[in-house]
Structures are given as C-alpha cells and as structure tokens.
Amino acid sequence: MGGRGRSDATQSFAVGWLTLAVLLGCITAVGESLPVEQAAAPMVRAECSHGQCANEFIVLLDMWERLVNFRSGLIHMMYASMDAGFVVVAPFVHQTKVSRMFSLPHHFLERRMKVTPLDTYFDVDTVRHIVPVADFEDWAGRTKKFLRGNEWRVVSVVSALVKFGYSGITISNGTEPYAWCDDADVENDVGIRNRRGQIEHLDAGKYRALTKHVVYERIVCVDGRTVSGESITKEHFRKLFQFVRDGVSDPDMPITLAFGNYRKEAYVEYAYRTAKTLAPKFNSKNILSDSLGLSKLAYTQADRFIESKMGGSPAYIAVHFRAGKTMDRVQTSDFSGEYFKQWGEWCLRQLHEEVQKIQREHPDTNFSFYVATDLLNDGMRGGEAPRGLAIAAVLKALHENLFSYFPGAATLDSNTDLHDVGADTMGMASLTDLSMSVKATHFVSQLDSFSKMVGWERQRLNLSPSHIRGCAHSIQDARERRYDFPPARA
Known part of the structure; x- marks a missing residue:
C-alpha cells in the first residue's frame, strides 16, 4: 500500500469503509485500485445494488435546480452515502427537475401522466456498480407497514421529513445542527398537500400523508449552512439517523429521511472530501460523475x-x-x-x-x-x-x-x-x-x-x-x- 503513495489517512479511510461494507454484506472483495476503464466491474453485489441490504435511506423530494445542477446535488449525496453507509433512493424527475409536486409516483398517476424515474434521464445502473442506489419500489418494499384504524391500507413509512434552514437562523438540539420541528408552520412549508389543498393525517394523527401510499411520522429541521461546511463527517449522519430512530414510534423499521428542500450546497464539502479520498481507489478524481452518464x-x-x-x-x-x-x-x-x-x-x-x-x-x-x-x-x-x-x-x-x-x-x-x-x-x-x-x-x-x-x-x-x-x-x-x-x- 505504501508503494502507491497513499497517505495514512487515506489508507485508514479505505480500510474502514471496506470493513463497514463487508459487515453490511454489500461489497465484493476488490483490489485497492479500480481504473476508470474498469469502473463497470461491480464493486456492489447485485443483491445489494438496489439497497436491499440497507436499513437507512435518504429520499430526495425536492432539489430546486434543473438538470445539470440537480445531477451535481445527487452526486454529492451519493458520495456521502458511500462514506456514511446509508442508501440514496433514486428520485423522480419532471421537466428536468426534482420537485415536490412530482416527487412520488402518485403525483404523476393522479394527473394521468407517465412516471419518469431517474433512469429516464441518467444511466443509474452503471453507478450501481460503485454505490448502491435504491429504486422507489425497492425502498417501498423495505419500509411498508399496514395501517388499521380507518385506513386499512399498506403504506411505506418515511421516518422524518427533513427541512433545511438556509436563512441564517441557527438550528440545534444543543450539540448537533438539527432538531425536531413538528409544528404547523413547518408542516405547511414542507408538507405535500392533497388535491384539496390539505395535509392528510392518518392513524390517529401519528402519520401524515405524502401520498395515498407514502406517509411520514415526524419533521426534523437541519441547519443548511452548518452542514455545507468542512466539519461534517460520517458521524453527522450516524448521529442524525440515530436521533430520528430514537424519536419515532417504530425504531425497528428501516429509518428513512426525506429531504424536502435539499440543495446541492448542502454537504458539498463533505462530498468533495469523500471524492478526493476515494480518488486513488478508482484512479478518478470524480468516479460518480465519470459514471453517471446520460440515459x-x-x-x-x-x-x-x-x-x-x-x-x-x-x-x-x-x-x-x-x-x-x-x-x-x-x-x-x-x-x-x-x-x-x-x-x-x-x-x-x-x-x-x-x-x-x-x-x-x-x-x-x-x-x-x-x-x-x-x-x-x-x-x-x-x-x-x-x-x-x-x-x-x-x-x-x-x-x-x-x-x-x-x-x-x-x-x-x-x-x-x-x-x-x-x-x-x-x-x-x-x-x-x-x-x-x-x-x-x-x-x-x-x-x-x-x-x-x-x-x-x-x-x-x-x-x-x-x-x-x-x-x-x-x-x-x-x-x-x-x-x-x-x-x-x-
């Protein structure tokens, strides 16, 4: 390893990441370096490439910017997932945007429109050789729950809807740059309304509906300025997922965070640092950008x-x-x-x-x-x-x-x-x-x-x-x- 000129920090990261991957059962045994021209050789086992091995997910509901810039934001989040161990769920796209109005299949279907998942726009399968990316149906199957009461339906559960604060107001739970914010004003800001303009409450108020078959339990606010800085590491995500797990009614279910107003600036320094750390392994400064081509x-x-x-x-x-x-x-x-x-x-x-x-x-x-x-x-x-x-x-x-x-x-x-x-x-x-x-x-x-x-x-x-x-x-x-x-x- 020393003969390749890699720093002790890079070696430590690579060993730690591969150890985590082996424990999760999601990564095949690989050599230390994977040239770009060999990027199609799978690093992720097929049975895990769609997130089947994961218990922590991030869903991207809104990314504001259009094609090129939302691609950058998606790549940033996938780099974070490579280091922190969660799985990104491939978003849906309409008119070159990931937006709340078309963030889930039902939003298309209720308008009698063809659903356009991410692979309509980009070659997601190639990226799955590098990092697991879940399709909506894979995530929905992992997080399904049957609601009784007046509902009597199967839903998929988002543990917490996430609102990023970019306006300068400090958000903190005392030690970390996030906190619960389950109040009506925030819900009206980031919640997704039904066609009657209402946010639907289910199961005696425990859940709120994103669509007929996707619900969320709580809302957490994250300081968007802080998480864009250099201090963020995988510990941030470990603690954030644990914070949410400790605050929901069913902590044994897979934990899902749905980002309601994610922007490419959030976690940007963490993504750049992770890409730089992984560069020797892939012989590429930006292996995910090199892999995420047009569809x-x-x-x-x-x-x-x-x-x-x-x-x-x-x-x-x-x-x-x-x-x-x-x-x-x-x-x-x-x-x-x-x-x-x-x-x-x-x-x-x-x-x-x-x-x-x-x-x-x-x-x-x-x-x-x-x-x-x-x-x-x-x-x-x-x-x-x-x-x-x-x-x-x-x-x-x-x-x-x-x-x-x-x-x-x-x-x-x-x-x-x-x-x-x-x-x-x-x-x-x-x-x-x-x-x-x-x-x-x-x-x-x-x-x-x-x-x-x-x-x-x-x-x-x-x-x-x-x-x-x-x-x-x-x-x-x-x-x-x-x-x-x-x-x-x-």
Whole structure:
C-alpha cells in the first residue's frame, strides 16, 4: 500500500469503509485500485445494488435546480452515502427537475401522466456498480407497514421529513445542527398537500400523508449552512439517523429521511472530501460523475433524430446558444433591450467564428449543423421570460440571427421529433439536445451549465473536446449602458 503513495489517512479511510461494507454484506472483495476503464466491474453485489441490504435511506423530494445542477446535488449525496453507509433512493424527475409536486409516483398517476424515474434521464445502473442506489419500489418494499384504524391500507413509512434552514437562523438540539420541528408552520412549508389543498393525517394523527401510499411520522429541521461546511463527517449522519430512530414510534423499521428542500450546497464539502479520498481507489478524481452518464433513452432519441432528420450519420457540428439566463439577469436594468441585443449579437459572432475555425481545419468535410437553444421548445419555461415588448423583439431578432449564421441547421421540434416520452416533452427535449451535442463531431457553445454537462459526457466517452467561448455579460454594464465586449466586469 505504501508503494502507491497513499497517505495514512487515506489508507485508514479505505480500510474502514471496506470493513463497514463487508459487515453490511454489500461489497465484493476488490483490489485497492479500480481504473476508470474498469469502473463497470461491480464493486456492489447485485443483491445489494438496489439497497436491499440497507436499513437507512435518504429520499430526495425536492432539489430546486434543473438538470445539470440537480445531477451535481445527487452526486454529492451519493458520495456521502458511500462514506456514511446509508442508501440514496433514486428520485423522480419532471421537466428536468426534482420537485415536490412530482416527487412520488402518485403525483404523476393522479394527473394521468407517465412516471419518469431517474433512469429516464441518467444511466443509474452503471453507478450501481460503485454505490448502491435504491429504486422507489425497492425502498417501498423495505419500509411498508399496514395501517388499521380507518385506513386499512399498506403504506411505506418515511421516518422524518427533513427541512433545511438556509436563512441564517441557527438550528440545534444543543450539540448537533438539527432538531425536531413538528409544528404547523413547518408542516405547511414542507408538507405535500392533497388535491384539496390539505395535509392528510392518518392513524390517529401519528402519520401524515405524502401520498395515498407514502406517509411520514415526524419533521426534523437541519441547519443548511452548518452542514455545507468542512466539519461534517460520517458521524453527522450516524448521529442524525440515530436521533430520528430514537424519536419515532417504530425504531425497528428501516429509518428513512426525506429531504424536502435539499440543495446541492448542502454537504458539498463533505462530498468533495469523500471524492478526493476515494480518488486513488478508482484512479478518478470524480468516479460518480465519470459514471453517471446520460440515459440510454436520451441516446436513442438522438439516434432516431439523426436517422430521420439528418440522413443517417453525417459529420455535424452542434451549436448551443442560451439567451434566457443573460436576458433574465440584465433586463431589470436594460429596459430598452439594447445591452441584451448587443450581447447576443457578440456571442453569436463568437460561436460563428469558432465554427469557421473548425471548418478551416477540416476543409474536406462538409459539416451539417444541429442547433440547441432555449429559443425553441419552451426552453425558457423554467421562469425566464421577457419583460416587455422590447426584450421580446430582441429574442426574435436573435433567433433570426442564429439561423442566418448556421443556415439549414437541424433543430428539434419537441411536438413531432420525440418518441415515447409521455407528458415530459420539455425534459426530453433538453435531454435530446444534450445527447445530440454529445454525439456531434464537434460541439461549439458559450460557457454555461449545459456546455459543462456536454463536456463531461464527451470526456467520459473519449470524444473530441468542446469548443467553448465565454460570452460573459455584466449587470453593471447593462445598468450603465456600456456596450464593450467582452465586459471588463463580468
């Protein structure tokens, strides 16, 4: 072991983690190092890969941010689970978000919508070679209970609904950064109401319903600022699970914490530290990010599009342009839309210059184009909307300019070009834009979360690097009507 240059702390961690895993019966015997190219070789026994061996679970009900950032938050929680020994339950996704309104199967079914579990978006099975991840049905079977009284139904029990406090109010039980907070105000804030707008109480008030078949017993508040810091270790989770176990009516059942407002910043330092500690074992700085690629469905959608709209498998350049985020940030100071217009035209010129550079480097290749942009397919449904006719006119002009730079570019029509996606056309449109960008011969984009995700995936698949231009904006320049690009104060 010393010959590999690993520190005593890293050795101690690895031995401790493997010892815990063997005691739980969930990990196969492995060597000390697993190269990235061998990451598919299972470290987790098949009979434990869905959490069947676990007695502690975390369910993610709401993660606020969309695709790329909720993926980061999920990875952070899975790293915590690798060190602390609990199992994450794969969340459900709708319109690229994990949200309380669509956090459990019943929320989809009552609206007569197709349920979209995490593996619709990401390749969860590959991650299960590294760390156990439970599907909802596996967790539900482990935590089921029959309620008598007036209910007479089988439910799955969440031990405690968790609310994170990020506002600056200190939360503590005297020694740890969490405490019981079973009061009506908190319940109204994090509880999930039925279609009549009520939080349903069951079994003489012992449980409250998340859905008809999922209930929770108590609410615990956690100091979101404290748990994002460097002091958090696996002891935090051990004590938190024990705190909840000591406070519920049936401590012999598996303990489940359901995070009602989890954000990627919570436990971020703990996740980074765990990833760094595990890096020598996997020969990877971020083995979970390297393993959590786009789903098979995402690539199937791309293959169908290439076949039907691009003549099979041509050489093509994918170009990504996102206008909504800059628009949303500057329009409160840029009522005329002039700054937004000049920023957009400058950014499009940069992307066009990058494409021309690629074409000069490959003079014998007749590239076609695929354009991924939030100017199409309700791409700004996430809350970005033009405030006033002037901004709306700029969006229309940018749309025209985009396609004048890349004439004949193929674009996705979410109404006709997607297959078997149910009601989640927005989410699958985003996924298909991603997978088309990954599969492209070359990818050109401004720097944003979308381009980061494409870059990670192209690197994971050993494809050519992305071509990224900055396209930075400055709110202060917009306020002062300065039109110098790139801005000196981004």
